[in-house]
Amino acid sequence: MRIGVVTFPGSNGDHDALAAVELGLHQEAIAIWHKDHELGDVDALLVPGGFSWGDYLRAGAIARFAPVMDAVIEFAEAGYPVLGICNGFQILTEAGLLPGALLKNSGLTFSCRWVHVRVETDRTPFTHGIDPGTVLRLPIAHGQGRYFAPPEIVSDLEKNDQIIFRYTDRHGVENDDANPNGSLRNIAGVSNRAGNVVGLMPHPERAYDAALGGDDGLQILGAMLRSRMAVAAK
Amino acid sequence: MSVSDTTLREVALSRSEYDQVVVLLGREPTPVELGMFGAMWSEHCGYKNSRPLLKLFPTSGERVLQGPGENAGAVDIGDGLAVVFKIESHNHPSAVEPYEGAATGVGGIVRDIFTMGARPIALLNSLRFGPLERPRNRYLFQGVVGGIGGYGNCLGIPTVAGDIFFDPAYNGNPLVNAMCVGIVQHDAIMKARASGIGNLVVLVGADTGRDGIHGATFASVENPEESHRGVVQVGNPFLEKLLLEACLEVLQTEHVVAMQDLGAAGLTSSTVECASRGNVGIEIDVQYVSRREQGMNAYEIMLSESQERMLVIVREDGLDEVRAIFSRWDLHSDVIGRVTGDGHVRVLDHGVVVADVPAAYFVDACPTYVRDGIESPEARSARLYDCNSVPDIAASEVIPWLRRLLASPNICSREPVVRTYDHTILSNTILAPLEGDAAVVRIKGTTKALALKTDCNPRYVYLDPFQGGKYAVAEAARNVSCTGATPLALTNCLNFGSPEKPAGYFQLREAVRGMAEAARVLNTPVVSGNVSLFNESENGSILPTPTVGMVGILDDASKRVGLAANAGDALLLLGPPAGALGASEYLALRLGANLGAPPPVDLDVEARVQALVRNLIQQGLVTAAHDTSEGGLLVAIVEMLIPQRVGATLDLDAVIAASLGRVDGGLFGESASRIIVATPYSQRDVVERLAASAGIPVLTLGVVGGSQVHIAGVGEVEISDLCESWSNGLR
Numbered sequence: 001m002r003i004g005v006v007t008f009p010g011s012n013g014d015h016d017a018l019a020a021v022e023l024g025l026h027q028e029a030i031a032i033w034h035k036d037h038e039l040g041d042v043d044a045l046l047v048p049g050g051f052s053w054g055d056y057l058r059a060g061a062i063a064r065f066a067p068v069m070d071a072v073i074e075f076a077e078a079g080y081p082v083l084g085i086c087n088g089f090q091i092l093t094e095a096g097l098l099p100g101a102l103l104k105n106s107g108l109t110f111s112c113r114w115v116h117v118r119v120e121t122d123r124t125p126f127t128h129g130i131d132p133g134t135v136l137r138l139p140i141a142h143g144q145g146r147y148f149a150p151p152e153i154v155s156d157l158e159k160n161d162q163i164i165f166r167y168t169d170r171h172g173v174e175n176d177d178a179n180p181n182g183s184l185r186n187i188a189g190v191s192n193r194a195g196n197v198v199g200l201m202p203h204p205e206r207a208y209d210a211a212l213g214g215d216d217g218l219q220i221l222g223a224m225l226r227s228r229m230a231v232a233a234k
Numbered sequence: 235m236s237v238s239d240t241t242l243r244e245v246a247l248s249r250s251e252y253d254q255v256v257v258l259l260g261r262e263p264t265p266v267e268l269g270m271f272g273a274m275w276s277e278h279c280g281y282k283n284s285r286p287l288l289k290l291f292p293t294s295g296e297r298v299l300q301g302p303g304e305n306a307g308a309v310d311i312g313d314g315l316a317v318v319f320k321i322e323s324h325n326h327p328s329a330v331e332p333y334e335g336a337a338t339g340v341g342g343i344v345r346d347i348f349t350m351g352a353r354p355i356a357l358l359n360s361l362r363f364g365p366l367e368r369p370r371n372r373y374l375f376q377g378v379v380g381g382i383g384g385y386g387n388c389l390g391i392p393t394v395a396g397d398i399f400f401d402p403a404y405n406g407n408p409l410v411n412a413m414c415v416g417i418v419q420h421d422a423i424m425k426a427r428a429s430g431i432g433n434l435v436v437l438v439g440a441d442t443g444r445d446g447i448h449g450a451t452f453a454s455v456e457n458p459e460e461s462h463r464g465v466v467q468v469g470n471p472f473l474e475k476l477l478l479e480a481c482l483e484v485l486q487t488e489h490v491v492a493m494q495d496l497g498a499a500g501l502t503s504s505t506v507e508c509a510s511r512g513n514v515g516i517e518i519d520v521q522y523v524s525r526r527e528q529g530m531n532a533y534e535i536m537l538s539e540s541q542e543r544m545l546v547i548v549r550e551d552g553l554d555e556v557r558a559i560f561s562r563w564d565l566h567s568d569v570i571g572r573v574t575g576d577g578h579v580r581v582l583d584h585g586v587v588v589a590d591v592p593a594a595y596f597v598d599a600c601p602t603y604v605r606d607g608i609e610s611p612e613a614r615s616a617r618l619y620d621c622n623s624v625p626d627i628a629a630s631e632v633i634p635w636l637r638r639l640l641a642s643p644n645i646c647s648r649e650p651v652v653r654t655y656d657h658t659i660l661s662n663t664i665l666a667p668l669e670g671d672a673a674v675v676r677i678k679g680t681t682k683a684l685a686l687k688t689d690c691n692p693r694y695v696y697l698d699p700f701q702g703g704k705y706a707v708a709e710a711a712r713n714v715s716c717t718g719a720t721p722l723a724l725t726n727c728l729n730f731g732s733p734e735k736p737a738g739y740f741q742l743r744e745a746v747r748g749m750a751e752a753a754r755v756l757n758t759p760v761v762s763g764n765v766s767l768f769n770e771s772e773n774g775s776i777l778p779t780p781t782v783g784m785v786g787i788l789d790d791a792s793k794r795v796g797l798a799a800n801a802g803d804a805l806l807l808l809g810p811p812a813g814a815l816g817a818s819e820y821l822a823l824r825l826g827a828n829l830g831a832p833p834p835v836d837l838d839v840e841a842r843v844q845a846l847v848r849n850l851i852q853q854g855l856v857t858a859a860h861d862t863s864e865g866g867l868l869v870a871i872v873e874m875l876i877p878q879r880v881g882a883t884l885d886l887d888a889v890i891a892a893s894l895g896r897v898d899g900g901l902f903g904e905s906a907s908r909i910i911v912a913t914p915y916s917q918r919d920v921v922e923r924l925a926a927s928a929g930i931p932v933l934t935l936g937v938v939g940g941s942q943v944h945i946a947g948v949g950e951v952e953i954s955d956l957c958e959s960w961s962n963g964l965r
Contacts, residue, residue: 009472009475009476009563009564010388010472010475010476012388012389012390012475012659013390013659015660015661016659016660019661019678023678035562050390051387051388051471051475053472054388054471054472054473055472056472109380109383109653109654110383110384110653110654110655110656111653111654112387112652112653112654112655112656112658113653139658141658143387203658205661206658206659206661208661209661211676211792212658212661212662212663212664213658213663213664213666
């Protein structure tokens with residue numbers, strides 16, 4: 001499988017995303033530049049974390065206007081798997097590919113730690129084959145990760161099975177202590193209506209080797225290898 | 235002489251230094267030249283008070299590829315790779331504007347690393363503040379921590395280790411020392427030595443503004459709050475990230491002959507250093523320098539300390555390719571001059587010469603001073619304080635004192651700080667902050683890892699600069715050894731008060747002597763460093779703080795150990811069992827002052843204890859290792875129990891007996907060369923045998939398990955209670 005990784009000016013999770021694809025998944029990683037107008041021959045896309053354009057104005061607000069974004073939107077609309085991680089999640093919400101927004105953490109400071117998330121559905125290419133209810137341990141590292149959406153959108157998300165990950169304790173129980181940033185209803189990741197575009201704040205691409213503290217991230221990244229959606233869209 | 239005292243004060247030159255300039259030039263300097271001399275002959279750039287002392291450091295070794303004198307040191311780590319590292323201070327700016335001061339401190343040290351062609355892989359920081367009860371200190375603390383995180387997180391370089399210490403002597407003059415570590419192929423190490431007459435001088439990155447003019451000069455005078463207004467720079471980590479990636483990409487081409495970042499004294503020091511190291515000249519015309527504001531004159535342009543700028547010496551035929559790479563990263567670049575053959579740094583303004591001085595005058599002719607140093611009577615009487623005049627504590631007072639020590643700002647959990655730094659990015663951190671005595675960062679594509687730590691107990695250095703200097707090096711090496719890594723080399727930042735005061739010069743000289751001796755015996759040469767003198771405020775001098783940044787190598791990364799003990803482990807003390815009260819955190823809390831002689835370091839014992847613990851780790855005999863430092867033995871034991879929230883059953887009578895029979899001395903007294911290891915109970919005998927054959931005393935302290943810490947003859951306490959004391963000290 002050929003997996004593209006988009007680099008914007010200020011992206012810094014691109015190195016880890018490329019490493020996770022190559023060292024963790026043993027797949028071909030393709031670096032894509034923000035000024036590119038085409039994605040080339042890739043089967044799936046990772047939009048990595050970082051501080052694109054320094055998070056100036058608002059996280060992800062400038063990146064959505066990058067030349068590459070037209071191709072990203074076209075790729076997403078064609079049904080290919082697209083995963084936005086951290087700043088990538090923020091960019092995809094700014095681009096209108098994912099619902100909601102990411103606000104400043106409720107604690108008002110940057111927070112770097114390992115958290116637990118519960119997989120809510122297996123219908124996306126990034127959770128395919130993972131039993132709903134499975135608890136994964138992943139690192140977070142962000143200052144603006146508090147998921148928010150208006151109530152009517154959140155109820156749509158619930159209804160349409162678009163909430164993909166929730167912050168829980170290690171046993172899979174949702175509570176305030178397990179919520180690291182004040183996200184609405186402990187939401188850690190959502191998808192678009194079709195399910196092929198997913199965004200999450202935790203970093204699966206930093207959890208691809210037990211030596212790093214955990215390899216649960218491989219379950220999310222590896223899911224796309226066996227996903228029907230990747231094949232179907234092709 | 236026409237120059238006024240006011241002008242000389244502005245450039246921080248003495249009248250006699252000015253006279254030397256006139257003799258060198260054979261004429262009066264132009265205003266631009268005078269400003270350039272002031273910057274280059276400042277302590278910050280010229281090391282005029284410290285240079286003779288720095289010669290005491292051992293700086294070479296079979297693995298040293300680059301010692302002091304370049305932007306950073308480089309040490310061979312095998313596989314054709316080198317580790318490149320340096321620590322640097324940003325104390326004075328941080329005293330005035332803590333967020334930007336600390337942020338630009340990080341930015342500066344990161345540039346030093348990628349200027350060498352190395353990819354930065356880790357950041358560390360060593361911080362000193364006055365007590366947090368004072369609102370001003372809390373403001374500085376929060377600003378500094380925020381600035382470090384804000385800049386480092388955005389750059390995407392993990393902040394993995396550091397140290398923090400509080401003492402009233404840092405009121406008004408906090409210390410912010412930032413260290414960066416990078417990796418480079420041997421054959422890709424880039425030097426800041428201009429060469430090739432006719433090659434082009436290219437300035438890339440941020441436009442030049444009026445920020446930071448005279449920063450280097452004012453870093454070298456007393457009372458930062460007075461002097462630094464208007465000269466603190468503002469950082470742009472986003473721009474630095476672009477510069478980092480673009481410079482590493484440009485260095486892949488064959489077109490770059492030298493690179494030098496613009497830090498203290500901006501364009502002045504970067505052109506002078508590039509020319510002087512390469513034994514060539516450089517001629518630039520300031521008209522080609524892009525500016526942020528109108529009306530800037532040559533003087534301001536030459537002394538601006540605007541951040542995120544780089545000077546690149548490029549072969550003419552490669553210019554287009556180099557500029558294309560910078561443009562790809564949306565970076566502006568200007569050709570501002572050429573390399574010349576006459577050894578002069580010549581500055582033109584629209585073709586008119588405004589400065590023309592041989593580069594050697596700025597560097598080699600910089601005056602140096604060897605002064606008389608005398609121990610201050612206050613420090614001497616504090617050192618000679620009779621600690622045994624303090625009554626011992628009763629057994630019933632041990633647990634309350636333990637809780638008080640665990641909650642002390644100098645000992646308690648750093649979690650509230652560490653959580654605001656990204657330590658997982660770059661997916662190399664295999665022993666994270668709070669998990670071990672040093673951070674361990676793997677090197678992708680090899681089986682190896684680096685262990686990294688900063689250390690300095692300034693209380694020890696104040697009370698006995700020679701022993702304290704030795705101890706700082708020994709402790710940093712010990713922390714690295716406790717992960718299983720072999721210490722390789724060190725970098726240091728000498729933060730001291732005014733060397734013009736005999737007591738200040740004494741501290742500097744003696745600490746350097748002690749550090750040099752320890753570095754020699756422990757085989758950890760000094761490969762880079764920085765000097766920050768004149769750290770004085772209304773309270774007088776800071777505690778002398780020679781921060782040590784140690785780098786160690788672990789050939790098999792999977793062998794690393796942390797400090798967390800597990801239920802069922804035995805706890806063994808390696809090294810001399812006795813603790814003493816002198817210069818201890820306990821005594822400082824009890825008496826409200828820094829008193830007594832710090833523990834002396836026997837470097838032979840130190841080296842053997844560290845070799846032993848590395849051997850035990852290498853053989854897989856221990857599950858955890860932790861040195862005893864501030865707070866003494868009992869605090870160190872509890873620090874090993876906290877991660878797993880597990881208790882222990884302890885018998886510490888032998889330690890108390892060895893400590894002149896004092897309960898407080900044994901449990902809370904401090905000492906060098908002591909390491910506690912946790913080992914599966916069944917392997918206890920093997921560890922004891924290996925310690926005996928290494929000639930190192932070993933003592934069984936107890937067994938890990940349960941939810942209580944039970945100390946024979948003292949009583950017990952729930953580990954959760956101790957966790958609470960420890961966790962909330964900084965909140």
